[in-house]
Structures are given as C-alpha cells and as structure tokens.
Amino acid sequence: MMVQSVNLKWLSFKGSYLLARAHGSGYLLRSIRNMLSRLGQIRRCAASLSQSINQIAASRQKHTLPDLTYDYGALEPHICAEIMQLHHSKHHATYVNNLNVTEEKYQEALAKGDVTAQVALQPALKFNGGGHINHTIFWTNLSPNGGGEPQGELMEAIKRDFGSFQKMKEKMSAATVAVQGSGWGWLSYDKESGRLHIAACANQDPLQGTTGLIPLLGIDVWEHAYYLQYKNVRPDYVKAIWNVINWENVSDRLQIAKK
Numbered sequence: 635m636m637v638q639s640v641n642l643k644w645l646s647f648k649g650s651y652l653l654a655r656a657h658g659s660g661y662l663l664r665s666i667r668n669m670l671s672r673l674g675q676i677r678r679c680a681a682s683l684s685q686s687i688n689q690i691a692a693s694r695q696k697h698t699l700p701d702l703t704y705d706y707g708a709l710e711p712h713i714c715a716e717i718m719q720l721h722h723s724k725h726h727a728t729y730v731n732n733l734n735v736t737e738e739k740y741q742e743a744l745a746k747g748d749v750t751a752q753v754a755l756q757p758a759l760k761f762n763g764g765g766h767i768n769h770t771i772f773w774t775n776l777s778p779n780g781g782g783e784p785q786g787e788l789m790e791a792i793k794r795d796f797g798s799f800q801k802m803k804e805k806m807s808a809a810t811v812a813v814q815g816s817g818w819g820w821l822s823y824d825k826e827s828g829r830l831h832i833a834a835c836a837n838q839d840p841l842q843g844t845t846g847l848i849p850l851l852g853i854d855v856w857e858h859a860y861y862l863q864y865k866n867v868r869p870d871y872v873k874a875i876w877n878v879i880n881w882e883n884v885s886d887r888l889q890i891a892k893k
C-alpha cells in the first residue's frame with residue numbers, strides 16, 4: 635500500500651509540472667511549492683517504509699533456545715536431570731536472551747554510526763554469542779544412545795592424528811580438565827592442514843571465531859555443567875561424559891567441516 639501511495643504521488647507531481655509549464659510564472663511558483671511539499675511527503679513515506687523493513691529484519695534475526703532431542707533425564711546416570719534442566723532452560727536461555735539484547739543495542743549503534751558504542755558491545759557479543767554457539771553444539775554432541783567409539787572416516791582421522799582413539803580421549807580429557815576456571819575442551823578440525831586438533835577455550839570464547847578451528851565435539855567445564863552432581867571433582871565428570879557422546883553427530887560435523 636505504501637509503495638502504491640508513493641507511485642501516485644509521483645504521477646501527481648509530474649502532472650503539476652506539465653500544467654505549470656502551460657500556465658505561466660505565478661502558477662509555476664505555486665506548483666513548485668506543491669511539488670516541494672509532495673517531495674517531503676515522499677521522503678517521509680520512504681523513511682517510514684525503511685523503518686518498517688528494518689523492524690521486520692530485526693524481528694527475524696532473534697535467536698531462540700533450541701529444543702533438546704531427548705529428555706532432561708535421558709543422560710542419567712552420567713549427567714543428572716537437574717543439571718540438564720538448569721543448564722538448558724536457565725543458563726543457555728540467558729545467553730540467548732542477552733545475545734538478542736546485545737544485538738539490538740548493536741543495531742542501534744550501527745544506525746547512529748556510533749563506533750564507540752559498537753566497540754563497547756564487543757565483549758558482550760563475544761560472551762553471549764559464544765555461549766549460544768557453544769551450547770547449541772554441545773546438546774547435539776550428547777545422546778542417551780551415545781558412548782562407545784566412532785566409526786568410519788572420523789575414526790580413521792583420529793587414529794591418523796592421535797595414534798589411537800584411547801590416546802585422543804586421554805589428550806582431550808587432560809586438556810579439558812586443565813582449563814583454568816570456566817571454559818571448554820574441544821576436538822576440532824583444522825581446515826588448512828586437514829587434521830584434527832585438541833583445543834581449549836576460556837569462558838564462552840567460541841572456538842572458530844577466536845582460533846579458526848572448526849568445532850566437532852565440545853565438553854563444557856563451567857561448574858554449572860557438573861557441580862550439582864560431581865561437586866569439585868571435574869575429572870570424574872569428564873570421564874563420565876564419554877559414555878554419552880553422540881559420535882554420529884561428531885562424524886556429521888567432520889563431513890560438513892571438510893566441505
């Protein structure tokens with residue numbers, strides 16, 4: 635409707651101009667004032683249309699908490715239902731909400747050309763964006779039917795790059811347990827070398843965004859991921875989580891990463 639309104643105003647504007655040419659200078663001056671007035675209306679219509687488009691675009695970009703494909707209690711006894719419920723519905727949900735708030739502020743700063751505000755929002759974007767990315771991967775890395783060993787190409791790559799599946803597990807467990815404070819341990823793919831790597835990140839730093847390595851399997855070692863069940867014994871939690879690793883998901887991620 636708004637586009638149609640703009641077209642009608644343009645036709646009217648063009649008509650006034652032709653009449654002005656036919657009727658002399660007095661009519662011409664009145665016509666110019668009318669034209670300027672109509673131009674102002676067109677600008678206001680265009681601004682309103684642009685604002686509507688921006689609002690629609692902003693509403694479409696809202697992040698949402700992904701559903702789990704299993705129940706909160708499905709990973710017991712390795713990860714208890716209370717941890718899973720709090721972890722997913724409270725902690726991850728908070729990252730999602732704060733990411734949306736941060737992006738909204740960032741859009742405002744961009745619209746104003748306020749570079750200082752944009753820079754000031756970077757830590758919140760990294761923390762909440764990383765929290766959303768990391769947990770979204772984490773839930774799919776886990777399965778009540780998980781555990782055991784990977785098959786096919788993933789297993790071959792693990793043997794090639796670590797010597798054996800057991801050695802990879804030991805190396806990743808050690809790196810993950812050794813994270814100081816809160817963070818993540820990762821099995822990842824280095825696209826440049828075509829090899830698998832073990833990595834660790836502090837806080838919610840997203841692996842790919844901060845190192846370039848593509849995340850395949852993440853182990854969350856924030857205390858919220860294990861303290862209710864394992865208290866301060868992080869190594870026991872890391873040992874137990876191997877029983878619920880969804881190797882099919884990790885294999886799928888490797889296939890996508892290699893493309």
Ligand SMILES: [Fe+2]
Nearest residue numbers: 725854856859
């Ligand atoms: Fe977490």
